[in-house]
Amino acid sequence: MSQDLGNLLEGVRNRDRSCLARALSLLERYPDVAHLLPRERGGHATVVAVAGPPGAGKSTLLGRVAAEITMRDMSVAVLAFDPVSPRSGGALLGDRIRMLDAAEHPNVYVRSIAARDPAGSPVLPALLAVLDLYGFDFVFLEAVGAGQEASPLLLAADLALLVLVPGLGDSVQTLKAGVLEIADLIVINKSDRPGAAELVRDLSAYFRLLADTSHPVPPILQTVGSEGQGITAVLEAITELRDRYAASGILEERRRHAATRLWQHILRTRCLRIIDELLNDGPAPDDGDPEAGTRERQLYRKLAERFALLAASSDDSR
Amino acid sequence: MRRPIRVLIAKPGLDGHDRGAKVLARALRDAGMEVIYTGLFQTPETIARSAVDEDVDVVGLSILSGAHNQLVPEVVRALRSAGKEDALVLVGGIIPEEDIPFLKAQGVAEVFGPGTPLSEIIRFIETHVGEPVRGA
Numbered sequence: 001m002s003q004d005l006g007n008l009l010e011g012v013r014n015r016d017r018s019c020l021a022r023a024l025s026l027l028e029r030y031p032d033v034a035h036l037l038p039r040e041r042g043g044h045a046t047v048v049a050v051a052g053p054p055g056a057g058k059s060t061l062l063g064r065v066a067a068e069i070t071m072r073d074m075s076v077a078v079l080a081f082d083p084v085s086p087r088s089g090g091a092l093l094g095d096r097i098r099m100l101d102a103a104e105h106p107n108v109y110v111r112s113i114a115a116r117d118p119a120g121s122p123v124l125p126a127l128l129a130v131l132d133l134y135g136f137d138f139v140f141l142e143a144v145g146a147g148q149e150a151s152p153l154l155l156a157a158d159l160a161l162l163v164l165v166p167g168l169g170d171s172v173q174t175l176k177a178g179v180l181e182i183a184d185l186i187v188i189n190k191s192d193r194p195g196a197a198e199l200v201r202d203l204s205a206y207f208r209l210l211a212d213t214s215h216p217v218p219p220i221l222q223t224v225g226s227e228g229q230g231i232t233a234v235l236e237a238i239t240e241l242r243d244r245y246a247a248s249g250i251l252e253e254r255r256r257h258a259a260t261r262l263w264q265h266i267l268r269t270r271c272l273r274i275i276d277e278l279l280n281d282g283p284a285p286d287d288g289d290p291e292a293g294t295r296e297r298q299l300y301r302k303l304a305e306r307f308a309l310l311a312a313s314s315d316d317s318r
Numbered sequence: 319m320r321r322p323i324r325v326l327i328a329k330p331g332l333d334g335h336d337r338g339a340k341v342l343a344r345a346l347r348d349a350g351m352e353v354i355y356t357g358l359f360q361t362p363e364t365i366a367r368s369a370v371d372e373d374v375d376v377v378g379l380s381i382l383s384g385a386h387n388q389l390v391p392e393v394v395r396a397l398r399s400a401g402k403e404d405a406l407v408l409v410g411g412i413i414p415e416e417d418i419p420f421l422k423a424q425g426v427a428e429v430f431g432p433g434t435p436l437s438e439i440i441r442f443i444e445t446h447v448g449e450p451v452r453g454a
Contacts, residue, residue: 087348
């Protein structure tokens, strides 16, 4: 397994798409191979999380932005998260169909991901490390929605983009305790619909109220994704924010946090794997089993041995 | 840990009927698979590109136009030249009996005609996914 990932990563470094796709699959399937990833961030990708209510046009908008990026001779990856059926565990991943034109370009990579874990994707930092290794200029993380489920994506990203549409009325209210708080940039999509100007006005008023707090007021842009209107301005705003955050140190701080999470993720999965191995080694003791306490102590002793082994070996395992 | 089976459902060529493809996409989702649906009017190159990028285990082609003898070899060729040789290729649609041997010789694992029970397609995928691809 680790051999496989090593070979695939070599391919990713040489910008082989097939290796990239298979490396991402391997990490999804066996999260604990993440410890083989290079620890330092090799690439220069600007990572943008994109949240917004279902139907806001996130995928269509991203398809357009991706096309705009290729026109500037840069490359982009989109990880598009879609919900998983709570009943079957299956998923219908329908974001790609909105970006097919852009996805044909050699500088665009689109990957659909079933948002399997309720907390987002625990393996996300590892996936990002692989995309970074490939050398993408931009990485977009398209969230399922704009609520709690978007948070892991937002925390892993350099910038948070919120897509809203006119006519949802109360959505602004419901978003107040969510993405709106940490959005770096707001895009009002489908701005050819009635109510767009009012939404911009309401949002501007909302942010004026917060003007004294530490969070900077996000720029508010208007687009019509299906027509490709306003796309250049979105890309320019992203680039500008990235540069401003880089200059002020915000970017570095966010990346440090993301790196910490990757490191924690790697350690957590390795520890959990060991615990699982030992726990699966025999049935649970019955109620009132006099041996239960002994067995539990034995388990802890074995865990201590295994962790000690890990401590002794981790220096030369990398 | 087993990853769910990933399936690409696409319609190459020019016929505009995607009802069957959508019904199948839903049925596979309900069977626990991850289905990437790319819809109508796909070129063989786009299909191959999607199959590589999404790292799917199965490529399902729905063809009702009668152009299967033309389209299927093109898709299989595009998949191979894109380095996607490990995917199970399935064809659904209105395919005359006498064309099936030719399609299978091209590397198609199975052909499902109208009225095939969805459960049969699901069972076929679950049984044959990951098998080496036949054909030239």
